[in-house]
Each structure stands twice: as structure tokens, then as C-alpha cells.
Amino acid sequence: MSNHLQQEQIVKVNGVDIAYQLHGSSKYPTLLLIHGLSTPLTGWPMTMVEAFxxxxxxxxxxxxxxxxxxxQLDHLPIPNMAWVITKLKLGLSIKAPYQLEDMMRDVIGLLDVLNLAEVHVVGVSMGGMIAQLLAIHHPQRVRTLTSIMSTTGYxxxxxxxxxxREAFAQTPDTKEYQDRKAYHVKKWQVIGSPDYPTPDEDIDLYVDGMLQRGITATGTMRQVLAIMAASNREKALSKLTMPSLVIHGDSDGLVNVAGGKATANAIPNAKxxxxxxxxxxxxxxxxxxIVDDIIDHANTNVSE
Structure with missing residues (x-):
């Protein structure tokens, strides 16, 4: 745990209990970090948090x-996935237990509870999609936008x-912790950076920290459905006016770099x-x- 941890709490917002951490002093501008699919807040490398x-x-x-x-919203039913995939292939809309917009409203509710009128928003992968929706629907709350490893929904x-895709389609051999851990380690290995392989022991610690905080198969599936049900945001992104930075790796096999390019092309004057x-x-x-790029982007556009 970071020495900079100011507080950790769970609050009811938008009808859902949301856990959060604040690091650093409230006298400074706030960087809001939103992570991606089935990734708790411990998915953010602590070196990044401490650098910010x-x-x-x-x-x-x-x-x-x-x-x-x-x-965990286990009271919400999960539809038959085979039927969902068939509908998607036919170009039909699907029903999800909740939408990305609902997750965006969770974030707005949290900002309201914390009395944060305006923040610098950084979202990665699914978190980038949520960050984009924040900028679209609540532009007055977003001082700057940074969308990382994400896409427009096109x-x-x-x-x-x-x-x-094959690695993600597999399931743990059993529900035992070690088998679940091996499954998640494999996922992070397969989506990792080809030019910067992470040592096995580091992935092991990273995954362990996330599993200890909490990842479930049903929760992940509901988040997946929210992503699958999302509409194309390109038209709405074209109306954004806040300073925006788009970051992507050219060897991203999960969200192709074309998604980052499409995001940058959609947002006026995006870097x-x-x-x-x-x-x-x-x-x-x-x-x-990456930290320097985000800091430079935010500091260039700090609120007066």
C-alpha cells in the first residue's frame, strides 16, 4: 500500500456501493484513474500512482x-451468451444487465460525494470507454481526457x-484459488507487451493483488456485456472540446491500435x-x- 494513501472507503452512489481510494493531498488537482475489464483499482501500478x-x-x-x-450485482441475470453473439453477428442490438453509461453514472456519483467539481480523467481499456462517456455527457466535470488502450465502439x-480470444475463452480448471490465479496469469501474459515481457514473478504478484481485492467470473461477464452492448461514440466524441490525449501500443492484440487512432481522429485536436x-x-x-506524457498533458491544462 502506498505511503500516500489518504483514505479508502465504500460509498453508495447511483444505487451501487463503490469502493475508492484517494492518494495525495486535496489541495492539488485531482487525477481520476479508471481501469478496465475485470480489473480492480490495484491494477494500476503503484509506481504510476506514486509518480502522480x-x-x-x-x-x-x-x-x-x-x-x-x-x-457485485449478482441479482442481475446474464443472458444466454450464444444468443447474444448470434444477435451481434446479425447486427442486432443486445440487452445487457447494465450499460457503460451506468458505470459512468457511478463515477459521477462518486465525484459528487467527494465534492470534486472538475478532474483530469484517465481511463484505460474499458475505463477509457467510461472516461469518454464522462467527457461526452459531463464535459464540465472533465478538465482533460486521457484515453489509453481504448476505442470508440465502432x-x-x-x-x-x-x-x-482463445485464451480468454478458457476457464480455470477448478474454482480453487491457484487455478483461478493460473488462468488470470495466462491472460496477462498473452495480452502483454512483446518488446517488454514482464517477469513471471512480477505477473504473479500483480495478479495476486487483483484477485485478493476481488475478481469474479459473473462480474466480468456483466462488464463484457456492457462493452458488447455499447454504441459507436465517434459522433459524440467529435463534439468534445476539452484537451484530449490518446495513448496506445502498436502491439496491442486485445484492442488493436486502430482503436486508438480512431479515438484520436474522432476527438478534435486530440494528441x-x-x-x-x-x-x-x-x-x-x-x-x-507514460506518466510524464499524462502529467505534461494535465499540467498544460491545469485549472486556474
């Missing part, structure tokens, strides 16, 4: 609904690479930073550069 705090930002982390210490962008050899993770070697 050292650069005079208060850092707000949260567990999205259905992951970590936030509420359905004809390149799909997930086959080896990743695009593509990292060679980076996959769908934060390699230790690139964290200082």
Missing part, C-alpha cells in the same frame, strides 16, 4: 461495479487476435501517442514515459 502524487496531483482510484471491493475495427512494442499492459520500462 509526487507531481502534485491528488489521485482518485475506484473499483468499477462488479469488481474489487465494489458491489464495430468494424480490427478484432481481438485469435490467440488472445495521439503510440508506443512501439507495447501491448495491452503497462510495461515497467514505459511507465515513466
Amino acid at each position: 502524487v509526487a507531481a502534485n496531483f491528488q489521485v482518485l482510484l475506484l473499483d468499477n461495479r462488479d469488481v474489487g471491493c465494489s458491489e 464495430k468494424k475495427l480490427p478484432p481481438i487476435e485469435k490467440n488472445i 495521439l501517442k503510440i508506443y512501439p512494442g507495447m501491448g495491452h499492459d503497462f510495461p515497467a520500462e514505459l511507465i515513466p514515459i
Whole structure:
């Protein structure tokens, strides 16, 4: 746990219990970090959080609904996935237990509870989609937007690479902790950065920290359905006016770099930073550069 941890609480917002952490001093501008699919707030490398705090930002982390210490919405039914996939292939709309917009409203509710009128928003993967929706529906709350390893929701962008799709389609051998852990370690290995492989012991610790905080198969599936049900955001993104930064790796097999390019093309005057050899993770070697890019982006546009 970071020495900069100011507080950790669970609050009821938008009808859902949402867990959050605040790091650093409230006298500084706030960086809101939103992580991706089935990834609790411990998915953010602590070196990133500490670097942001050292650069005079208060850092707000949260567990999205259905992951970590936030509420598990197991009372919501999960539809038949074979039928969902068939409908998607036919171009038909699908029903999800909740929408990405609901997750966005969770975040707005949290900002309201914390009396944060305006924040610098950083979202990765699914968190990038939520961050985009925050900027679209509540632009007055978003001082700057940083969308990382994400996409616009345009359905004809390149799909997930086959080896990743196959790894994600597997399930743990049993419900025992070690088998669940092995399954998640394999997922992070397969989506990792080809030019910056993470040592096995580091992935092991990383996954252990996330599983200890809380990841469930049913919660993950509901989040997946929210992503699958999402509409194309390109038209709405074209109306954004806040300073925006888009970050992506050119070796991302989960969310193809075309998704980052489409996001940057959709948002007026967005800056695009593509990292060679980076996959769908934060390699230790690139964290200082990524942090500097985000800090420079936010500091250039700090509220007076």
C-alpha cells in the first residue's frame, strides 16, 4: 500500500456501493484513474500512482461495479451468451444487465460525494470507454481526457487476435484459488507487451493483488456485456472540446491500435501517442514515459 494513501472507503452512489481510494493531498488537482475489464483499482501500478502524487496531483482510484471491493450485482441475470453473439453477428442490438453509461453514472456519483467539481480523467481499456462517456455527457466535470488502450465502439475495427480470444475463452480448471490465479496469469501474459515481457514473478504478484481485492467470473461477464452492448461514440466524441490525449501500443492484440487512432481522429485536436512494442499492459520500462506524457498533458491544462 502506498505511503500516500489518504483514505479508502465504500460509498453508495447511483444505487451501487463503490469502493475508492484517494492518494495525495486535496489541495492539488485531482487525477481520476479508471481501469478496465475485470480489473480492480490495484491494477494500476503503484509506481504510476506514486509518480502522480509526487507531481502534485491528488489521485482518485475506484473499483468499477462488479469488481474489487465494489458491489457485485449478482441479482442481475446474464443472458444466454450464444444468443447474444448470434444477435451481434446479425447486427442486432443486445440487452445487457447494465450499460457503460451506468458505470459512468457511478463515477459521477462518486465525484459528487467527494465534492470534486472538475478532474483530469484517465481511463484505460474499458475505463477509457467510461472516461469518454464522462467527457461526452459531463464535459464540465472533465478538465482533460486521457484515453489509453481504448476505442470508440465502432464495430468494424480490427478484432481481438485469435490467440488472445482463445485464451480468454478458457476457464480455470477448478474454482480453487491457484487455478483461478493460473488462468488470470495466462491472460496477462498473452495480452502483454512483446518488446517488454514482464517477469513471471512480477505477473504473479500483480495478479495476486487483483484477485485478493476481488475478481469474479459473473462480474466480468456483466462488464463484457456492457462493452458488447455499447454504441459507436465517434459522433459524440467529435463534439468534445476539452484537451484530449490518446495513448496506445502498436502491439496491442486485445484492442488493436486502430482503436486508438480512431479515438484520436474522432476527438478534435486530440494528441495521439503510440508506443512501439507495447501491448495491452503497462510495461515497467514505459511507465515513466507514460506518466510524464499524462502529467505534461494535465499540467498544460491545469485549472486556474
